[in-house]
Structures are given as structure tokens and as C-alpha cells.
Amino acid sequence: MRPPKDRPNTRFHGRVENAADTCAHPGCDAPGEFRAPPLGDSRGKDSPPAWRWFCLDHVREFNSGYNFFSGMSPDEIDAAQRPYAGWERETRAFAHTGADRPPRWGDFDDPLDAIGARFRQAAPKQRADGKPLSGENRRDLGTLGLSADADRKALRQRYTELVHRYHPDRNGGDRSHEGQLQKVIDAYQRLRKAPAFA
Missing domain, CATH: 1.10.287.110 (DnaJ domain)
Structure with a gap:
């Protein structure tokens, strides 16, 4: 659906139309259609944070003033900007206990044979007398x-x-x-x- 001609560019990511709150910027009475983090820690013990709501112009102003590196030392900023930041931490190996390991693809000339072998391995053993087992x-x-x-x-x-x-x-x-x-x-x-x- 296209926006009406009198309201160009009405589709924005994160917009909440028909918002009940007005813009949180002092002196602005436009509808607050964009959510922004609260000031300080306004979170209750068992409740989510009380978000602030801004109009488009004031949420743009808020976002332009945001600085991820605010309060960090130069060494911390350098560490956060390294290409491999976070990868030096040791992580657990993925568990394969949910299923058997699949056959190696290199052991087969045709990939479909490898897929078939995987399902043959998973098929439960049948009884010699042919009686069914659930x-x-x-x-x-x-x-x-x-x-x-x-x-x-x-x-x-x-x-x-x-x-x-x-x-x-x-x-x-x-x-x-x-x-x-x-x-x-x-x-x-x-x-x-x-x-x-x-």
C-alpha cells in the first residue's frame, strides 16, 4: 500500500502509528511514534523499562547524539574496534548428542548415496520374526x-x-x-x- 500523497515518507522502521503518547522532547506536542531508551535505569523490579517516545525529528536528534564509545578508555575503544573482538573468548563445542554423526561425504561418489546412508544408519533394527515394534x-x-x-x-x-x-x-x-x-x-x-x- 502506498502512502497518501499529502503524507510522503510515512513508512519508517520502528514507527508505531496512532501512538497514545506525545513526544517526550520538552515543548513538542507531536505524536511520539518512535521508541528510545529511558533515562537512567527506570526499570522496575518485575517490569520492562519505561521507554521514551519521540516524534521523527526528535528521535533523529536523539540518535545523532548517541555514542557507543561514551565512557570508554582509549584501550577499551581499540579493543572493541578490532576485527576479531569477542572471538578470543573460548566457547563450548557444539554437542552432537541429539543425533548420530552423519557419514563422511568423501566416502561416497554420489552425494545421494551419502544421504541414503545417513538414513539407513538411523533406521531402527527390525525384528527377525517381522513383528512390529513401536x-x-x-x-x-x-x-x-x-x-x-x-x-x-x-x-x-x-x-x-x-x-x-x-x-x-x-x-x-x-x-x-x-x-x-x-x-x-x-x-x-x-x-x-x-x-x-x-
């Missing part, structure tokens, strides 16, 4: 420490072993493993009803 079933098998090919007998044996290990009546009244015991019980109850173990 993501929840796989997590429950991991809780019990079983492979995807475990059968109903292995499931029952592992459940019994873990209950004996974690139950307070079996380990001298030690209740520190009750959380793990509950996870084992919940996993077993879900798995015994799963199609792969029916």
Missing part, C-alpha cells in the same frame, strides 16, 4: 536391557531378574532403587501387551 516398545526394551529380537520368555526372565535386583524386600531394605523399579514394572506391563510379545 518407538515406545523400543524404549521399554532399552529400560529392561533387551535387544529388539527378545522373545516373551527372555522378557519374563529379565523382568524377574530386575525386580529381584531393585525391590527393597530383596536387597536389604535399600529404597534408593524404587524409581528404577517402577520404570522396569511400567516397561514390562506395556511390553507384555505389545503385538511383538502377544
Whole structure:
């Protein structure tokens, strides 16, 4: 939409039209359509700062008087202007725990083969009997420490072993493993009803 001919250049970045406040500059009654930082620290304990609002002419005047380096020593100014300012700080390495590392592109002649290999690595192992396992079933098998090919007998044996290990009546009244015991019980109850173990 184009501005009306009687109001040229009405589109400015940061303009808030129909502002309720008037310009904060003394003696100016134009609408305050541009936000500027507050004087001093007017921030309440649990509230954002109380911004000052200026008209276009006075926000331009405010911006022209702004000096980023105000109050800095010559050494601090020099340090802030260096091309690599901020890069000398040590940063943490990016974690790759969210996903497996992808295959190396150099190991493949065709980039599409590399992409396919990435997804083949991520595909979960299927059961030998072809019975389906949901993501929840796989997590429950991991809780019990079983492979995807475990059968109903292995499931029952592992459940019994873990209950004996974690139950307070079996380990001298030690209740520190009750959380793990509950996870084992919940996993077993879900798995015994799963199609792969029916």
C-alpha cells in the first residue's frame, strides 16, 4: 500500500502509528511514534523499562547524539574496534548428542548415496520374526536391557531378574532403587501387551 500523497515518507522502521503518547522532547506536542531508551535505569523490579517516545525529528536528534564509545578508555575503544573482538573468548563445542554423526561425504561418489546412508544408519533394527515394534516398545526394551529380537520368555526372565535386583524386600531394605523399579514394572506391563510379545 502506498502512502497518501499529502503524507510522503510515512513508512519508517520502528514507527508505531496512532501512538497514545506525545513526544517526550520538552515543548513538542507531536505524536511520539518512535521508541528510545529511558533515562537512567527506570526499570522496575518485575517490569520492562519505561521507554521514551519521540516524534521523527526528535528521535533523529536523539540518535545523532548517541555514542557507543561514551565512557570508554582509549584501550577499551581499540579493543572493541578490532576485527576479531569477542572471538578470543573460548566457547563450548557444539554437542552432537541429539543425533548420530552423519557419514563422511568423501566416502561416497554420489552425494545421494551419502544421504541414503545417513538414513539407513538411523533406521531402527527390525525384528527377525517381522513383528512390529513401536518407538515406545523400543524404549521399554532399552529400560529392561533387551535387544529388539527378545522373545516373551527372555522378557519374563529379565523382568524377574530386575525386580529381584531393585525391590527393597530383596536387597536389604535399600529404597534408593524404587524409581528404577517402577520404570522396569511400567516397561514390562506395556511390553507384555505389545503385538511383538502377544
